[in-house]
Amino acid sequence: MSALRSLAWEGESLRLLDQTKLPTEITYLSCRDYREVADAIRILAVRGAPAIGVAAAYAVLLAYRECLLSSDISAAFHQACQEISAARPTAVNLSWAVSEMEKVFDRYPAKEAGNALLAKARDIEAEDIHTCRSIGENGADLFQGRKGLRILTHCNTGALATAGIGTAFGVLSVLHERGAIECVYADETRPLLQGSRLTATELMEGHIPCCLISDTMSASVMRDKKIDAIIVGADRIAANGDTANKIGTYGLAVMAAYHHIPFYIAAPFSTFDFSIASGKEIVIEERDPDEVRKFAGVYSAPKDVPVYNPAFDVTPSSLIAGIITEKGVLKAPYEAAIEKYKKELAAKSRKEGLSAATRHSLDMCGKTVTTIPHSSFPI
Numbered sequence: 001m002s003a004l005r006s007l008a009w010e011g012e013s014l015r016l017l018d019q020t021k022l023p024t025e026i027t028y029l030s031c032r033d034y035r036e037v038a039d040a041i042r043i044l045a046v047r048g049a050p051a052i053g054v055a056a057a058y059a060v061l062l063a064y065r066e067c068l069l070s071s072d073i074s075a076a077f078h079q080a081c082q083e084i085s086a087a088r089p090t091a092v093n094l095s096w097a098v099s100e101m102e103k104v105f106d107r108y109p110a111k112e113a114g115n116a117l118l119a120k121a122r123d124i125e126a127e128d129i130h131t132c133r134s135i136g137e138n139g140a141d142l143f144q145g146r147k148g149l150r151i152l153t154h155c156n157t158g159a160l161a162t163a164g165i166g167t168a169f170g171v172l173s174v175l176h177e178r179g180a181i182e183c184v185y186a187d188e189t190r191p192l193l194q195g196s197r198l199t200a201t202e203l204m205e206g207h208i209p210c211c212l213i214s215d216t217m218s219a220s221v222m223r224d225k226k227i228d229a230i231i232v233g234a235d236r237i238a239a240n241g242d243t244a245n246k247i248g249t250y251g252l253a254v255m256a257a258y259h260h261i262p263f264y265i266a267a268p269f270s271t272f273d274f275s276i277a278s279g280k281e282i283v284i285e286e287r288d289p290d291e292v293r294k295f296a297g298v299y300s301a302p303k304d305v306p307v308y309n310p311a312f313d314v315t316p317s318s319l320i321a322g323i324i325t326e327k328g329v330l331k332a333p334y335e336a337a338i339e340k341y342k343k344e345l346a347a348k349s350r351k352e353g354l355s356a357a358t359r360h361s362l363d364m365c366g367k368t369v370t371t372i373p374h375s376s377f378p379i
Contacts, residue, residue, distance in 0.1 A: 003055070004205070006051045006160050007058070009121070013051040018045045019160055019194075023201045034063035034080055042191065049235045049271060050128045053093030057121040059084045060101035064117055073110040078102065090244055090285045090312050092236045092273050097124055125163045131268045132164030134326035139231065139266050140169030140178060141245020142322065142329060148182040149175060149228045152221065155189045155246035156198035157233035157266065169202065169233045171324065176208045178275040184210045185221055189246060191291045193311065202269040215248055222259045230256050231324075234267035241317030241334030242279030243267075247310055253319040262321035269325045269345075272338070279314035287311050 004026070008015045014037055018027040029045060031037045037059035040046050046055045063080035071077035085098045104120045105113045143149060158169030165173050175181050184203055186336060189195035196212055203210035213221055221227060230252055236244040243249075243265050256263040276282060289307035293299055323330040327345065330337045 004046070004202070006046060006163065007055055009125075010060055013157060014055065014062065016046050016055065017160070019198060020045050020049060022160075022197050031059075031162075032062065034059040034066065034084060037062065038084050038087040041084075047194070048156060049091045049093040049233070050132070050162040050164075050167065050268060051160070052088060052091045053097040054121075054125045054128055055161050056084055056087075056097040057124045058092050060098055061117050064105065064114060068111065068114075069176040074105075077105060077110070088285060089283055090235050090338075091113055091189050092271055093268075095269050100124065102231050110292070115129055128162055128268070129164035131326040132162050132166055132170045135167050135266050135268065135324055136165055136170030136174035138326070138329055139168075139264065139324040140174040140180070142324070143175060143180060143229070144263070146228075147180055149180050150183050150185065150225055151181070152187070152218065152227050152230045152252070153176075153199065154187045154195065154232045154249055156194040156202070158199065158202040160198050160202060161233065166202075167268065167324075168233045168264075169199070171231050171264075171266050172203075172208060173182040173206060176206065181209055183225075185225065185227065186210060187215050187218060187248065187252075188212060189248060190215050194246070218252055219259075219307075221253045222255055222261055226258070227261050229262045229264060229321075231264045231266055234265050234271050234323075235312055236280050236282055236321065237265070237267060237272045238276045238282065238317075239272070239274045239335070240278045241281075241320060241323060241330070241332070241338065242318065243315045243317070243323075244279060244282045244284070244312045246316065247313050248316045250313040253315045257319050263315075263319055264322050264324055265315075265320055266324040269327055274287060274342070279316065282312075282314055284313070292338050321358055 004017060006017050013032045015029045016029045016031060018029050020043065021027045029040055031040060037055055041052055042056060046052060055123045060081060064077055067073050067076040067080060079100055081098050085095045088094055101117060101120055104116050108116055153168055158166035172184055186199045186203060200212045231244055232249055234243045234245050253263045287309045289309055292307045292309050293301045317334045330341060
């Protein structure tokens with residue numbers, strides 16, 4: 001596991017590793033204001049759906065402490081929660097964590113919710129650590145008994161994207177522990193290079209055999225290096241299994257299908273959004289055009305050239321071989337598998353109780369949420 005930690009609560013502030021500076025600088029942000037945390041999420045100083053969720057929980061705690069000075073604590077608190085949720089609308093873990101914290105606040109008199117909110121934020125962090133390990137074990141079990149694996153991954157899904165060992169990266173970590181990895185091929189992940197800046201750093205720190213490639217090399221690598229599997233993370237998964245993840249994921253899935261390579265999603269159950277039927281309803285965030293026009297802060301394209309810069313794309317469930325979660329691995333047909341999975345979890349929850357993340361996903365079943373379809377979905 002990487003020695004770098006994406007975040008740490010320090011009693012009065014949230015310490016965030018500024019991932020925009022990696023790998024050349026290791027710089028930490030000390031956030032004492034919820035707006036600072038929201039800004040860090042927005043500019044990708046903290047990124048990765050699980051880490052965003054944990055950061056959001058602590059941001060809500062900071063917001064609560066500020067709102068204690070307001071004449072209407074409840075109104076100010078819920079307004080602050082809306083601001084935090086708006087930082088990155090595609091990351092379902094963000095809205096989930098804020099919702100969980102709001103539920104805690106609503107159970108107490110406004111001036112007495114502080115300790116409960118702190119406990120909840122810590123629980124969300126601890127739960128993510130446990131979830132990552134379970135995802136890693138479940139994913140590694142798909143390759144039981146195999147050695148010399150060559151796996152391709154995209155973007156960053158490790159300790160820098162979570163509070164634990166990671167989601168897709170967690171699978172790689174467990175496979176490495178079992179001596180099963182020959183090489184992990186990491187896409188650089190344009191335009192912000194999360195693969196080269198972050199994943200390559202974590203692979204090297206973890207002494208996992210690896211090779212960095214540009215995004216445009218992926219098809220050739222699949223063919224020439226005899227890739228055994230592709231494992232990526234997810235920012236949101238629709239009820240039918242369609243998955244939103246970092247831009248470029250959809251293209252990898254299409255190429256994997258052509259080369260007959262299994263394409264896996266690794267994500268916590270909280271990433272499912274049962275309020276949306278398919279990926280066509282997922283709102284895709286478009287980012288600053290200069291992220292594409294510039295390289296390392298220097299313009300590499302005309303300053304006024306038009307740019308299309310979606311942060312994510314949607315991979316149809318028909319291209320996904322399996323969805324690896326902390327509860328197990330879902331296989332196609334996904335609508336039936338997910339429905340069966342929900343029923344099993346609901347029955348289990350009645351007997352022994354479930355995590356807040358799983359309860360949230362189950363609570364979303366059957367609810368209708370207004371979303372704005374993106375006009376340029378490639379599906």
